[in-house]
Amino acid sequence: MRIIKVDAIESTNTFLRNLYREERLDMPVCISAKEQTYGRGQMGTTWISEGGKNLTFSVFMPINGLALADQFQISMTVATALIRGLQFLQIPRLAIKWPNDILSDKYKICGILIENIVKNGSLEGVVIGIGLNVNQLNFEGLEQASSLKKLTGVHYDLDEILGILLQKIEEYFCQLATRSYPTLKKEYESYLFRKNKPSTFKNIEGDSFVGIIDSVTPEGKLRVLLEDEVFKDFDLKEIKLLY
Template sequence: MIGQKIILLDEVDSTNNYTAKLLNEGKMAHGTVILAEKQTAGRGQRGSLWHSASGKQFTCSVYTATAFLSVERYWYLNLAVALAVRETIQAFILEKAVIKWPNDILVNDKKIAGILIETQWNSGNIMGAIIGVGINLQRESDLSSSCSLVDFTDNNPEILEMARQLSSLLELQFERLRSGNWNEILQDYHAMLWKKDVLMDARIENDWEEGYIRGIDGIGNLLFEVNGEERSFGLKEIAFAY
């Protein structure tokens, strides 16, 4: 069960790195949560860095055994994790949290959380995933593209409380993955997808195009409609301004 074991560290370079180290040493079981008060060299999507000062960010990694997922269905893991992180944040604020494809969490068009999923392979087979989660608890910078929980609530949760909340919601999502509730997961993701069906600008091949996010396709790519044509885009093929 996810969250049955939580390891709390004072400081670590990266919770994902620490989890991978324990996994390589054979000391990591499914559902173990690595939680850090301070992270000095965390990593995000596209190689970005995620530093966290003590009490400013919630940073954790969760090891999950995912061998039950086929390669064809593996992209649903990203959807399930994004839904769990979004709902974790929603439990503490009134403003609506949404998912910016593929898995950033935004509130009022500003990033409040990020997710990094690192797949673990063995002899060409997917065996597990290290799920890294970073949530802004307090604002560390004046970046207009980011926000934190304290921007929306005076009740700043303890990191252990948040870890237990996230673990519970991840466990519920994993039950849906194991049961093969693909349509239900996809529908929930679409319901929380940032700017879905709203006219907006996107950068495609170094040009800005006006169109609509319509959802995601059967392999997890983003569907974006331009000039009445619905097109599929991978992670580095389309970009938006927050």
């Protein structure tokens, strides 16, 4: 994989999207920055990270033969690949908070932002933005955030971790075209945070309710078992897990 390293940049995702347009990329490329001045998270949020202490990088991966309707398979592939990489580093109690936040011991350590590149109604590639908290210890005002060092007491080499995660991402994307959907879905769901456990949620109206996470749909919606044994599917904007 081609790797580009910079000291500071506004957004690694934006850089890769521009590079794709300029060079018509057809091979995997990674851009890694010591500091992002305008890192983005899910639904327009900002990813805040202390410069030089964490990993902030984006990866372009070409996509062949995956229908646009099946794009959630990309999210499952990325999340499970990162879990596998972090397991190699012996990070404890890893889980995926739907759709693709990575937790350790209930604390968020990694955020993922996926931006598909679509041309004429077909997926041509994907830009995957990843922010992993590594050696940062202070998360003032962010009670649910943590880092690898805070969880394990180990000071990590950022380049070493980057290499491990990129290897897993490439490995899982190589399997994407041939791996069966049920197999991928089963692995992804095995890491789902709070799966099969009574949990409290908040809906789009701000009302709280209790449900049990059952699975995800092919479109990536969260299927929740409600009272009276009724299943309901929720989109990302429609539900929030309270924990």
